[in-house]
Amino acid sequence: MNSDTPFVTLTPECLLSAIESLGFRCDGRLLQLNSFENRVYQIWLEDGSQKIAKFYRPGNWSDDAILEDHAFTLELTEQEIPVVPPIIFNGKTLHHWAGHRFALFEKQGGRTPELERIETLEWVGRFLGRIHVIGACCEYKVRPSLDIQSFGIQSRDLIVAGNWLPDDVRSAWISVADQALDCVSHAYQRAGDVQTLRLHGDCHPGNLLWTDEGPHFVDFDDSRTGPAIQDIWMLLSGNELDARNQLAAVLRGYEMFCEFDDRELHLIEALRTLRLIHYSAWIARRWNDPAFIIAFPWFGTNRYWQDRILELREQVALMQEPPLI
Template identity: 60%
Template sequence: MRCDGRLLALNSYENRVYQLGLEEGGFCVVKFYRPGRWSDAAILEEHRFVAQLAEREVPAVPPMEIPGHGTLACLDGQRFAVFPRQGGHAPELDDPDTLSLMGRLIGRIHGVGATESFRHRPHLNLESFGRSARAFLLDNHIIPPELETVYRQVVDQALAGVERCYQRAGHVALLRLHGDCHAGNVLWTDGGPHFVDFDDSRMGPAIQDLWMLLSGDAGSMAAQWERIREGYETFRDFDPRELHLIEALRTLRLIHYSAWIAQRWDDPAFPPAFPFFDSPRYWEDRILELREQIAAMDEPPLL
C-alpha cells in the first residue's frame, strides 16, 4: 500500500492513529499500538473477535490482512494494524428508534461474544478497574497532599458501594464485550452504524456495553433503557439483575479514568490534553463526583 503523503492524526490518546491517503485512491487508517499495554496474543484476540462479528454481518470494522504479517505487523519494534476507513458521525441517542437499533446491534455483538471467552485479555471487575486504580493513585501520591486524605476516604466508600452493588446483582454471566461502547466509538452513516475501536475489549457483564448509552435523570434513563432493552432482547435475553451494576460500573470507570491519565502523564500528548489534571480543582471535582456516585449506588436500579 503506497501512501501519497496525505496524513491526518485522528483523535486517540491510548494509541497513535492516523488516516493515510493512498496512491491508488481513497484512505486507510493505521493504528500504532502503545508499547507494553497488550501482548501480541491479546491484540490478536481482539482482531479475531471483530473479524467474527464482521463474518456474521454485524457492522464492525476489522483490521485488514497485511501480506506476510496477518493483521498485526511490527516494524522496528513498533506494532501496528491497518483498517479500512469508515466515515460517519456519532449516533443521535435522543432518538428512540436509534436506541432500539443500538440495542439490537449490541445484542448481536453479545451473541457472538458469548460463544467463547478471551484467554489473554482481562476481566472488567472491582479489582481491575477499582482497587488497582486506587492503589496506583495513592501509592504514587498523584493526589495533591492537602486532598489525599479526603480522597482516600471517599474512594474507599465508593468501592464499598461498588462491592454492595455486585452483591445485590449476584452471579452474572461474563462475555466478550466491546468494552468502551460510548457514542464516539459508533460511526453513523445513511446506511446505519459501524462499531469501531475494540481496543478496550475484555470479559465483563453485558450491561457494560449498554449503560453508556443512557443519560439524563432517572426518568429519562428509564425510558431510554426500555427502548434499548426491547431492541437487545430481539436477539439475546438480558438478565435484569445486571441493572444493579450500572452505577457501580460508572463509578469504576471514573476511578479508572483518573488512574489511566496518571499512568500516561509522561506521554507528551497527555499534559496538553488534560491541562487541569495536576491541579487541586481537578481532584476536588473528582471527590464531589464520587460522593454523588456513593448516593446513586444506594438508589433502586432502573425498572
C-alpha cells in the same frame, strides 16, 4: 524504545514506510486522528483511496491480547455485524515496523448517532444483542476482565502510591474512594452471579458511527470480559426518566436477539464508578507521555481532585438508590 516517550520514533517518514512495507504506495498525506492511548492516522494512497492506521502503545497490550481483539471483530464481521475489523495482509492483522506494532483498517465514514431518538436506540440495541450472542460463544484467554480489582482497587492503589493527591485533599479522596469501592462491592453482591462475556468494553457514542445503513461499532481496543450492561449503560444520558426510557428502548432491540438479565441493572452505577476511578489512574499511568501533559494540564491540581471527590460522593448516593427498571 524509551518508555517515557513511547512514540518518539514514530515520525511521518517511519509511519509511511510502515504502511508501504505492506505493499501500498502512499502519496505523502496523513492526518492524525483523535486518540490518546494509541496513535491513529488517516493515510492517503496514490490510487486515491484512504486507510486508517493504528499504531499500538508499547507495553499496553501484548501481541496475543491485540490479536484476540482482532479475532473477535473478524468473527463479528463474518456474522455481518457492522464493526470495522483490521485488514488481513499475508494472513496477518498485526504488523511490526521499526519497533512499532500497527494494524490497518478501512476508513469508515459516519456521523454521531442521534441517541435521543427511540428508533436509533432500538437499532443499536439489536446489534448489541447480536454482538453479545457471539461474545458469549467463547472466552478471552489473554484479555482481562472488567472487575472491581482491576478497574477499582488497582486504580485506587496506583493513585495513592504515586503521590498524585495534593496534601489538603488526599485524605478526603482516599476516604470517598474507599467508600465508593465498598458500595461497588455491595452492588455486585446484589446483582449476584451474572454472566460475563466478551464485550466491546467502551461502547460510548464516540465509538458509534451512524450511516443510512445504521450503526457501525469501532475501536475494540478496550474489549474485555464483563457483564452485558457494560456495553449499554454508556448509551444512557439525561435525568432518571430519560435514562429509564432510553434503557427500555435499547433493551427492546437487544432482547430480540439476546436475553438480558435484569439483575445486571444493579451494576450500572457501580460500573460508572469504576470507570471514573480508572480514568484518573489511566491518566496517571500515561503521565510520562508528553501528549498527556499537554492534553491534561489540570491533572493533579487541587481543583481536579476536589471535582473527583464530589463526583464520587454523588456516585455513593446513586448506588444507594434502586436500579433503573
